[in-house]
Amino acid sequence: MIVITKPDISEERIAEIVQYIEKNGVQPHVSRGTDRTVIGIIGKAEPTLREHLRQMKGVEEVIKVSKSYKLASRDFHPDDTIIDIKGVKIGGSNLVVMGGPCAVESPEQIDEIARLVKAAGGQVLRGGAFKPRTGPYSFQGIGVEGLEMMAEAGRKHGLLTITEVMTPEYVDICAQYADILQVGTRNMQNFDLLRKLGTIQTPVLLKRGFSATYDEFLNAAEYILAGGNPNVMLCERGIRTFESYTRNTLDLAAIPALQQLSHLPVISDPSHGTGRRELVEPMAKASVAAGANGLIIEMHTDPDNSMTGDGVQSLFPDQFANLLKDLEKLAPIVGKQFSTAKEPAEAFATWKA
Template sequence: MIIVMQPHASEAEINRVVEKITGLGLKVHLSEGRYRTIIGVIGDKKIINGLPVEVLPGVEKVVSVTESYKLVGREFKHEDSVIDVGGVPVGGDGLVVMAGPCAVESREQLLESAEAVKAGGAQFLRGGAYKPRTSPYSFQGLEEKGLEMLAEAREKTGLKIVTEVVDIQSVPVVCAYADVVQVGARNMQNFQLLKAVGKAGKPVLLKRGIAATINEWLNAAEYVMNEGNYSVIMCERGIRTFENFTRNTLDLSAVAAVKSVSHLPVIVDPSHGTGVWKLVRPMSRAAVAAGADGLMIEVHPNPAEALSDGKQSLTPENFAGLMREVAGIANLMGRRMA
């Protein structure tokens, strides 16, 4: 932390700041310029990040130098992490594809979707059994019945299952069925849920919050890792901006940005990221070209009948076409597809 004093801060003001800091067992580095004094703070991150020195008289500006996360950072682990999901690696030189309907609606719909995404080349089946919905009157999911259907689809196809958990109570039941537990965008800062999935130990897919900075997103991953669960997959899914042509603004620069500071794998969800099925294919290609470790794609056997997000779902035919295009880019990027 660097504290920039005001141009005419008095010696007493400077001393008070210094005393406050050293009183907490931290060290200071004083740099007295002609016009202003700058105070560097050295010591334990935990204490430093909580210091409210902005309110002390004579202080103009406080600048944070170090990030507040640790385990997610490249300083903690330099090489890329590869998350093992029951034998399927996420990260590294492979490219994973997670596909399926937004919500599990029925046994038929799910099995049909599973066959289609398997045929297209996906390794994971996605599908929500618990759905967070803006309105209490929208379809909220089939809950445990939906999980059972997912398990049956896994049985039939060999696909791994990724599905969302929306509260602490259902962490055990979701973990009992899922191969990867998803924390959704609305729950990215539901810290109790992050701790719970951290303790549960299953691989976690952590979606970026709807208006979360990259730094907040990394800190959310830190909550999971801080409980001893190092299997975290980051998922960019668009951020909220003023643009309304798309449902969200898919921030592909976040892929390279996260990878520049963290060792965790990053996948991209262009279905929620754009909300427009016609844009899913070009943005899937772009995501892989940007360096993503995988894709999460909404596929529905009949988008016009979908109970949620039909507008952004691909038909099996479109998905197959997408996979062919993505394979070319993956190959160029030196990535294997299953």
């Protein structure tokens, strides 16, 4: 930590700051510049010391040299975290593909989509039972029933399942049905939800807030890790910018950047990250080329009639299957492994875009 003073600070004030630092059990190291004085702090300070120093008179700025998160940091945990869920490994050199509809709509819908995800080579079935919606009059998901339908479809077709949980109260019931719990972009800083997720061991896919920095994102992951749950995946799903052609701006540099800063697996969501079907495929490939540990992709058998209106960003099953075939070729070039299933093209014949 480094304290930078205002230009006109008095010697008395500097002495007060120095004493304050010493009182907190760490060592000040004063450098007097032509304009300003800089005080380096040596030793492990309490997290609140920075906050207190920032507000002292005569202080212009306090700069963190160490990061505020620890368990999420690669400094603390140099090796890649690999999460093993019923034999599916997420992290390291494995590439995982999660596919499925925005929302679970009926047992038939989710069963058929599960079959197609499996046939194309996907390992995880996604689907929402509780949907966060901008306005109160939009479709809010079918609830617990949807959890049951998805669990059943996953079991039948040999897929893991992932679903979104929106509030602490529902964590236990969601964890009972799904293999992975997803925290949505609007809840990245729902701290009570994060704390609750820290108390269980179910893997969590934490989506980046649509205006969150990497530092805030990793601090949000830290809440879950600090609670005792080490099974966290980070998900880049696009940030808000002034561009309105796309729904969000998918920040692919976040993938290698987060992998350098942290040991946690990084998953990319090109569906929400673009909001346009025709951009999903190039951005899925770009995500893998950038080093993503996995993808979460919306796929629907009847996108025109999806209940949430997100069909506009859903792939048709044959598009999904073709994309995965390309990923199989692309993965080894960037040191990743991915194999699609052996299903023939005919498996997707009914479901052409």
